């Protein structure tokens with residue numbers, strides 16, 4: 164099976180930036196654009212199908228993460244879900260404390276939402292990471308105080324795939340009476356996720372990282388967790404996110420979640436196997452030149468971040484037009500500075516500049532992985548080997 168959007172173009176190895184929409188997701192969502200246009204809040208017949216579809220999607224997203232439907236708040240994407248979690252939780256707890264703790268390699272959606280709270284008198288502490296990109300729970304223990312209202316640490320990093328020790332961090336947060344948020348944008352749909360096992364109060368899910376469209380996401384809000392809305396208006400989404408529901412996008416997110424739930428964990432094994440084929444081929448073609456960035460084991464199954472010694476990652480990709488991949492987070496691209504994530508992990512400038520982020524997805528075949536390795540290796544040997 165191949166995806167219609169991927170048949171004629173370069174080999175797509177940028178699934179952590181965004182994913183093509185699964186055709187089954189489009190099939191599920193389309194009737195809510197063509198026919199079932201009603202407002203779910205209306206009291207006449209046109210509301211029935213949209214209302215039922217939103218309820219079904221809520222159940223599907225809840226199932227993906229081990230939550231109950233009443234704990235799911237649909238949002239207009241990941242940045243909004245992160246902002247709702249962070250500003251919503253911190254401002255709701257304003258009377259109990261004024262410190263928020265996060266860590267350096269978070270997505271800008273988290274870092275900037277935290278930073279915005281300084282205008283309301285909050286202090287923001289950014290924990291460091293080790294050479295694999297992991298937060299040391301001892302650093303959280305040292306930084307947390309009884310004034311801490313929220314800890315926000317991502318489930319996995321989109322550049323390196325490194326998984327954070329979220330259950331341990333959540334336990335520390337709770338011992339100090341703080342809430343725990345995790346941005347699971349890069350994990351949802353790729354690896355099993357369970358809010359109870361993670362021990363989190365708030366968790367972000369993003370549609371366009373899991374074969375649903377852009378502009379839709381969800382925030383898990385554990386029952387009993389107090390947050391205030393950031394978008395004010397009518398009482399949709401239990402008063403936590405005003406605005407007439409974007410029914411088709413919500414249905415799409417639900418369908419994507421249902422497909423992911425059915426496919427996991429075998430899809431995770433398949434992704435890891437394709438990712439490892441890519442890594443092995445690069446190693447075979449460029450012996451001694453390939454350095455893995457991120458944690459070798461505790462890592463997203465689809466993510467390979469490697470530095471090719473002496474290369475410039477951006478120039479290497481530009482000279483390999485048949486492979487579509489990234490060097491750092493796609494959100495920062497256009498800026499000619501090495502990835503802040505890799506620098507925060509202590510990588511020297513040259514190694515960070517040499518990094519390639521290669522992320523496989525639902526339709527990536529082992530043959531494509533091998534072909535991409537060959538194309539990248541050819542460019543490297545032609546353009547960069549002399550400087551290695």
Ligand SMILES: Cc1ncc(COP(=O)(O)O)c(C=O)c1O
Nearest residue numbers: 240241242270272321346348369
């Ligand atoms: C970890 C993470 N969080 C949040 C976001 C933001 O999601 P959105 O683009 O839907 O606002 C992204 C997307 O790049 C992400 O990778």
